Amino acid sequence: MPDRRNDKMKLGAFFHPTGNHIAAWLHSGSQIDAGTNFEHYAALAQTAEAAKFDLMFLADAVATRNGRLNALKRWPQYMAYFDPMVLLSGIAARTSRLGLVATAATSYNEPYHVARRYASLDHLSHGRAGWNAVTSSNHSESRNFGREEHLSHREKYERALEFLEVVKGLWDSWEDDAFRRDRTTAEYFDPAKLHPLNHKGAHFSVAGPLNVARPPQGHPIIAQAGGSDDFIDMAGRHADLIFTAQFDLESAQALYGKLAAAVKKHGRPAGSLKVMPGLNAIVGRTEKEAQEKHEHLSSLIHPDVGREVLSNDLGNVDLSGVPLDAPIPEEIVEEQLRFWLRFMKEATGKENPTLRETYRHYGSARGQRPLVGTASQIADEMERWFQGRGADGFLIHPATLPDGLEDICGLLIPELQNRGLFRTEYEGETLRENLGLPRPKNRYA
Numbered sequence: 328m329p330d331r332r333n334d335k336m337k338l339g340a341f342f343h344p345t346g347n348h349i350a351a352w353l354h355s356g357s358q359i360d361a362g363t364n365f366e367h368y369a370a371l372a373q374t375a376e377a378a379k380f381d382l383m384f385l386a387d388a389v390a391t392r393n394g395r396l397n398a399l400k401r402w403p404q405y406m407a408y409f410d411p412m413v414l415l416s417g418i419a420a421r422t423s424r425l426g427l428v429a430t431a432a433t434s435y436n437e438p439y440h441v442a443r444r445y446a447s448l449d450h451l452s453h454g455r456a457g458w459n460a461v462t463s464s465n466h467s468e469s470r471n472f473g474r475e476e477h478l479s480h481r482e483k484y485e486r487a488l489e490f491l492e493v494v495k496g497l498w499d500s501w502e503d504d505a506f507r508r509d510r511t512t513a514e515y516f517d518p519a520k521l522h523p524l525n526h527k528g529a530h531f532s533v534a535g536p537l538n539v540a541r542p543p544q545g546h547p548i549i550a551q552a553g554g555s556d557d558f559i560d561m562a563g564r565h566a567d568l569i570f571t572a573q574f575d576l577e578s579a580q581a582l583y584g585k586l587a588a589a590v591k592k593h594g595r596p597a598g599s600l601k602v603m604p605g606l607n608a609i610v611g612r613t614e615k616e617a618q619e620k621h622e623h624l625s626s627l628i629h630p631d632v633g634r635e636v637l638s639n640d641l642g643n644v645d646l647s648g649v650p651l652d653a654p655i656p657e658e659i660v661e662e663q664l665r666f667w668l669r670f671m672k673e674a675t676g677k678e679n680p681t682l683r684e685t686y687r688h689y690g691s692a693r694g695q696r697p698l699v700g701t702a703s704q705i706a707d708e709m710e711r712w713f714q715g716r717g718a719d720g721f722l723i724h725p726a727t728l729p730d731g732l733e734d735i736c737g738l739l740i741p742e743l744q745n746r747g748l749f750r751t752e753y754e755g756e757t758l759r760e761n762l763g764l765p766r767p768k769n770r771y772a
């Protein structure tokens with residue numbers, strides 16, 4: 328067992344509009360029009376801030392989900408929701424300490440736009456912006472950006488690496504004290520502290536400089552999500568924060584170790600990267616209450632939606648011929664995805680689960696780790712992962728919103744605080760300060 332750590336957990340709250348559960352919108356405790364309801368998100372952010380969460384996170388795709396309409400009409404999760412950066416700009420005005428993190432995929436953006444948007448959010452939130460720099464896992468995005476097919480895994484990561492270099496270079500366009508704004512000398516800025524980028528590479532040609540002053544955090548926080556070797560190498564070079572899906576402590580520890588090695592390989596100090604596995608927590612005052620909540624939610628999943636979710640995550644396999652009360656035959660799934668079907672089945676805890684049992688279990692957390700129980704039971708698991716160095720904290724996905732978040736803030740957070748595992752007050756003003764990460768120096772200063 329590694330030495331007991333004395334630092335505190337870092338916690339993020341992942342806000343899918345109505346919640347992470349695929350039937351969340353059908354639950355009476357969720358906000359039915361959440362995706363385009365600003366007051367809903369503002370209230371969630373304030374609840375998370377009152378509980379001292381490090382950050383809220385909004386995932387994104389620049390496309391609706393592509394699939395069978397008979398299922399999508401009952402599963403609105405990816406069909407209508409705000410552009411996250413526009414939304415976070417509004418939330419910045421309603422909060423003062425909560426970190427504001429959103430996705431912008433490197434495959435479907437230009438680095439100048441991204442550098443400018445996150446620098447702007449960092450200024451208007453006084454240092455609370457974070458960019459989830461993913462390569463995009465959504466094939467439907469390509470058709471909105473002049474391509475029939477998504478880039479290959481390797482091409483996505485090559486473009487992403489250059490993209491990140493350009494964005495960081497643009498954030499250093501101006502030294503921190505470049506803007507003198509001196510009426511006595513009539514000089515607004517010092518030209519010696521302005522640094523155009525003049526980048527020319529395989530994917531981008533960007534002269535710079537950026538038309539926004541250096542962000543308050545120096546560089547907004549860079550989060551990344553994934554698990555492949557390409558991802559680990561990129562994260563070791565650039566990321567401050569990792570979002571990942573891990574099921575058991577052993578695999579979480581293995582990834583944690585690989586990320587630490589990648590950080591070292593790229594010459595960065597140990598601890599430069601905070602790892603936050605996803606956690607789908609359904610918490611109750613008693614174990615029975617938590618289980619009942621979970622079972623009620625699962626009973627709301629329409630069979631068309633259950634089939635669609637499993638089909639999507641099993642390489643679009645056609646499940647229409649599999650009866651609800653029969654198991655999914657392994658041979659209909661492509662060979663390289665059979666491990667995932669096995670995982671889905673094992674996760675139910677049943678010997679040979681039926682299609683219905685499989686989607687009822689999987690639809691709750693969809694690849695994130697599900698924890699259903701009392702605050703004390705869930706906190707035990709979180710502590711085990713934290714002390715076992717499989718995690719520096721967690722990205723918590725409430726199953727339903729707002730009520731799932733309220734349960735987490737009312738029951739689980741006080742339990743973690745009582746154990747001395749989580750803060751009772753913010754340490755700093757910026758997201759970087761609260762995460763305990765240093766402010767990057769300007770490369771030219």
Ligand SMILES: Cc1cc2nc3c(=O)[nH]c(=O)nc-3n(C[C@H](O)[C@H](O)[C@H](O)COP(=O)(O)O)c2cc1C
Binds near residue numbers: 432459462553558722
């Ligand atoms: C917590 C979490 C959040 C993610 N958010 C997004 C997102 O907002 N947009 C997106 O296109 N992909 C998102 N992904 C997918 C990952 O970026 C990544 O493509 C996927 O996990 C496959 O990993 P790999 O690229 O290392 O193969 C997310 C993944 C995780 C675990």
